[in-house]
Amino acid sequence: MTGADRPLTGVRGDVGPGWEPVRRAFAAITGRPGERGAGLHVIHRGRAVVDLYAGSDASGPYGPDTRQVVFSASKGVAAACLAVLADRGQLDFDAPVARYWPEFARRGKSGITVAHLLSHQAGLIAPEGGATLAEVLEGRPLADVLAAEPARWPPGRPGYHAVTWGTLADELVRRVTGGRLGEVLDAWVCRPRGLAIGIGGGQPGPPPAPVHAAPRVPFLVRMTTAVFARPGTPLWAAMTVGGALTEPPDRWVARPETLAAHLPAANAVATARSLARLYALLLPGAGSAPGDEPPLVGARTWRAAVRRRVAGRDRVLGVPSAFGCGFALPSRAWRLGSPTAFGHPGIGGALGLGDPRRGLALAFLPRTMPADALADPRHRTLLDAVAQVIGG
Template identity: 35%
Template sequence: MTVEGTCADEFAEVRAEFERNFAERGELGAGVHVTVDGETVVDLWGGDAGGRPWTEDTITHVWSCTKGATALCAHVLASRGELDLDAPVVRYWPEFGEHGKADTLVRHLLAHQAGLTAVREPVPPGGMLDWELMTGLLARQEPFWAPGTRHGYHALTFGHLIGEVVRRVSGMALAEFFEKEVSGPLGLDFWLTLPDDLEPLAAPTVPADRGEALPSVYVTGLSRPESMQGLLLGNTGGYVTASNTREAHAAQFGAVGGMSNARGLAQLYRPLALGGEYNGVRLMDEAQLPVMSGVAVAGFDEMLLAPTRFSLGFMKSAGNPHLPAVERGASMSEDAFGHSGMGGSLGFADPGARMSFGYAMTKMGSGLGLNARGQSLVDAVYRALGYRQAPDGTWFR
């Protein structure tokens, strides 16, 4: 298997680990992209993309990395003064206030504190791809806890919640806003609704190997179908099994539906590593970045049943080396913020290092987010930048 692309000499270890992923860690097709000070220092790809070679332009389903793009849209509006993150959601979405949700704040949605971690009412086949249906269900649903009192990962509902606020404030659908204000100006290979003519570039997701250890959220969900975790796994309208279809790629699903590649992920975060601007495109004022990167919630996650750390819309470093590998998050620096995707994809910005990172692949792995393939690449990048790793997994200078 030949790895193609470019890699600066000082990042040679990243290339070596990328090649090891194919030789030793079961990688099928993937890419990794890194920028430092706005310049590309790693742009590598290789392997299989569903029976054809993975090329420079191959894209794939990046799952929850989509949440980073969706959260970014909300922060763009907040930076412009059009969205108040401390305001009640009902200021923008009046129908949302049913069943004790009137005091839910926009920041509660971003920080996974809204208590709407799964859908209670049965979702019909294909229902997750129906925006009006999903936002209506969530608006009238009773939360699993009083909003703002706990946090729990909103795996499949985050995009509809944030995306509907973006729609109400901007007057544009989430995917339209993202294309007009973010991906278009930056020239990103990242789509929240994939155009028909780009479908041939899409590499299918390949399930993780059977027999791999399962995180607690899956163990609980499979054994207790009535639980939040059970509803997360079993009440999706068949989305997960249909995620490789054209219908899924064309739909707007702001939690998990994004189509991109390593370059798209790294370049999404590039302006955020550089004060909010890249190449004349300013996404936000620099003052918005601490709001995006600062820890908003940390501790036991009611949905994932493991410790997590989130800023307002993004994952923070949470290596948790004392836990089994399947319960760990990504190990990054404390400055870093971004989002991983189911199976192992990852995109993030590290303003302290002026670095952005993207990794996308077809073959999924076990765990809550990043697995050994992606983490080995992140670790190699930080070592190349002269960082050291603390006992808790956090990288520091």
């Protein structure tokens, strides 16, 4: 076997009493051929109950301070930042986007609300004429092009904005605050709470741990991708921004210029511990015990952020999806382990979620991408183990 194929040995970290099923599940996942390691952190009713790591690279063992790119799990991080803006009274989810960004009203888009935009209903998955890589990385040029175009579809059904969701959210934040979304996230959410999460801007510290492509992709997945993601399809347009992104995701996201860009849909860098803490701070009841950190937003704002805004067969993904204001909600596309969960997975296998009914916050950051991002078996294995401990 090659080094990449040799199973990992040893799981580091701790679990609380009764949480051994999760340790066993994590060990089974990280011991499979092709896995390069992972981090898992779980908080239950305000207490850290799982803190596990496996694997290493040239920089050392995967541990609590290991940061990595979380791909579309970034959308959940950005959604938390937008919820903070709403909680401060600076953003109204039900207002037209044009209230904050007047140019957005062009070409029949005056009725699109902030909630429509954040729940993947804006119909702006890519410019009709395509985009350049420079426009994607810079952000504002792409936002200007999107604002000048008509929506591909009317609101009412989801259409997953794989990359442009972040472009649109970033421009909305800039119109409201004058700063980039990553800057607001750092100043108002992460730095005050010591969260090791960032989006763009040349973050301090060593480079994030690399994420590796799946070692083997089943024939059926390859065939499905060839059909549904062929050039010209909505999935191809959304994933590549009309042909601007030509490299495989694991290569593109590792480039310094990509890491430095403000791409709230795709390039957040986080530790497993901090991503789980972010979701714990969003749960109702956060901050209720003496010594707890105050909640990130009030209960009313939280309900507005995670309320289901749209559900149905996704115009891009081709399977049913559901969204709140930036948060993915349980559906065939997003298997979050509980009907009351909210969060976001990523194409690299990262998963961050909260579940108010069970008082649960979880972050899983694997170093190896799944063969099929919409059906990562590792998520089911871990979430089934959690359910074994605290119920489904």
